Amino acid sequence: MSEERTMNLTLKVWRQKNENEKGKFVTIQANGISSDMSFLEMLDVVNEDLTRKGEDPIYFDHDCREGICGMCSLHINGRPHGPKQGTTTCQLHMRSFHDGQTIVIEPWRAAAFPVIKDLAVDRTAFERIQQAGGYVSVNTGGVPDGNAIPIPKPSADEAFESATCIGCGACVAACKNASAMLFVSAKISQYALLPQGQAERYQRAQAMVEQMDREGFGACTVTKACEAECPVGIKLTNIARMNREYFNAKFFKEKTAHS
Amino acid sequence: MSSFNQALTSTLGKKLIMALTGLFLCAFLIVHLIGNLQLFKDDAGKAFNDYAYFMTHFTPIKAVSYLLYASIIIHALYALILTVYNRKARPIGYASFAGDKNSTWSSRNMGILGTVLLVFIATHMANFWWKFHNDEVPYIEYRTDLNTLETQVTELNASEFTDYQNFTQDGQEVTRARDLYKQVAYAFQNPILVAFYVLAMAAMSFHLIHGFNSAFQSLGFNHRKYIPIVRFLALWVFGIIIPIAFAAMPLYFFFCK
Numbered sequence A: 001m002s003e004e005r006t007m008n009l010t011l012k013v014w015r016q017k018n019e020n021e022k023g024k025f026v027t028i029q030a031n032g033i034s035s036d037m038s039f040l041e042m043l044d045v046v047n048e049d050l051t052r053k054g055e056d057p058i059y060f061d062h063d064c065r066e067g068i069c070g071m072c073s074l075h076i077n078g079r080p081h082g083p084k085q086g087t088t089t090c091q092l093h094m095r096s097f098h099d100g101q102t103i104v105i106e107p108w109r110a111a112a113f114p115v116i117k118d119l120a121v122d123r124t125a126f127e128r129i130q131q132a133g134g135y136v137s138v139n140t141g142g143v144p145d146g147n148a149i150p151i152p153k154p155s156a157d158e159a160f161e162s163a164t165c166i167g168c169g170a171c172v173a174a175c176k177n178a179s180a181m182l183f184v185s186a187k188i189s190q191y192a193l194l195p196q197g198q199a200e201r202y203q204r205a206q207a208m209v210e211q212m213d214r215e216g217f218g219a220c221t222v223t224k225a226c227e228a229e230c231p232v233g234i235k236l237t238n239i240a241r242m243n244r245e246y247f248n249a250k251f252f253k254e255k256t257a258h259s
Numbered sequence B: 001m002s003s004f005n006q007a008l009t010s011t012l013g014k015k016l017i018m019a020l021t022g023l024f025l026c027a028f029l030i031v032h033l034i035g036n037l038q039l040f041k042d043d044a045g046k047a048f049n050d051y052a053y054f055m056t057h058f059t060p061i062k063a064v065s066y067l068l069y070a071s072i073i074i075h076a077l078y079a080l081i082l083t084v085y086n087r088k089a090r091p092i093g094y095a096s097f098a099g100d101k102n103s104t105w106s107s108r109n110m111g112i113l114g115t116v117l118l119v120f121i122a123t124h125m126a127n128f129w130w131k132f133h134n135d136e137v138p139y140i141e142y143r144t145d146l147n148t149l150e151t152q153v154t155e156l157n158a159s160e161f162t163d164y165q166n167f168t169q170d171g172q173e174v175t176r177a178r179d180l181y182k183q184v185a186y187a188f189q190n191p192i193l194v195a196f197y198v199l200a201m202a203a204m205s206f207h208l209i210h211g212f213n214s215a216f217q218s219l220g221f222n223h224r225k226y227i228p229i230v231r232f233l234a235l236w237v238f239g240i241i242i243p244i245a246f247a248a249m250p251l252y253f254f255f256c257k
């Protein structure tokens, strides 16, 4: 690990009072930043400074700060979650930047992700897609034995990989079409691969795709930017699976979407 | 709305239409290339002119040609619809967007490449298809002596030409045809047109490498067992062999004829 350095940075931060007001970039100086800080800690320092000066702190999303919740966002110097692959913003360290650098910080840009304030966007569109079909209905009764349902190892592995999606929205942010297909396909895949997901398999694919379209996310043009920027490495094969599930459901199955 | 309609109007369905029309156009390219290889035959264009007549007068091929025109129009139209739709999905763009860090240029600019190809197709059809169908090409007669197999070539003028004919007379095989070959040879004396054709083929290469691969993804086919074959075909057949072979045609006429 490299030695700790201190640096001075110029931030160009998107400031916007609320969803309806127009936003603009504001230049803020961040001085004496340690290379060991995380990106969010750097913003904390800046915010303490702003608060001390009686100014409005920069509003941004975060929660776990250990790369598992998907709450942190930020489009940093042209890329979601900043310059490193396979990381969330909370796991990005200031050692990825150099002294004197200018850092442009923007919110996720998508019609379906309206800005709440400054850098925080409303990602409840993802929740509505999940609610449309991203679950398995379980009737009450005795708890089934954990090993009673045989699942082939490759299916279990792949379902697990798909299930690691943390719902951060970096895929939408990175996509030139603001398409949510990587997220939606991961959520469809994790159940399509498991026996527990079979009963609702085809309703699920239809309902989730239709909700995705209703939210106004774009259509995929296979640039693969989502796959490259996804912090947990969700694969593009999920999108092909979603297409399969959806066309299969629409063209060959009786079941329609949940109403 | 029927489930079929619903499927085709969804974002996934629109991509399905792009994929199917695109793959059909890819398949056509192979046939078109094989036919056009007759241009390289040194027979005063006989094989090529016979082929041109066959392609425009054989009913099943005529039927497929209408499917082809429809595919070009639908592919371009849906590209436009999807582009507008996708722009609306991001009304406010990024001040800084490092697309080159996570995707290839051609994957992000299929619209530009496609527009070049559309202009190319229009120019190409105006030059050859339109002229051929509207009798704006010269006429030619081939007389082959069936014993010596020597061929005599005469240019015909419009009054001497009625329709494509092929008959045997006094030990000679006579063919009268529209001389599309000469029109091709003539058109490719223009350096600007030749340069445009070569440029368009370069655009086609990048368009097809991305397009052929992506079509399978949109259709739902992406599995490590067979996707290497798709990648291979996309690169070698559609990205390299076909564009180079097509680009060789104008270059051949410009430099060698």
Ligand code: SF4
Binding pocket: A164, A165, A166, A167, A168, A169, A170, A171, A172, A182, A183, A186, A229, A230, A231, A232, A233, A234
């Ligand atoms: S697919 Fe990846 S980038 Fe998209 S929401 Fe899930 S974790 Fe985030």
Ligand code: FES
Binding pocket: A061, A062, A063, A064, A065, A066, A067, A068, A069, A070, A071, A072, A088, A089, A090, A091
């Ligand atoms: S704050 Fe939870 S993933 Fe970054």
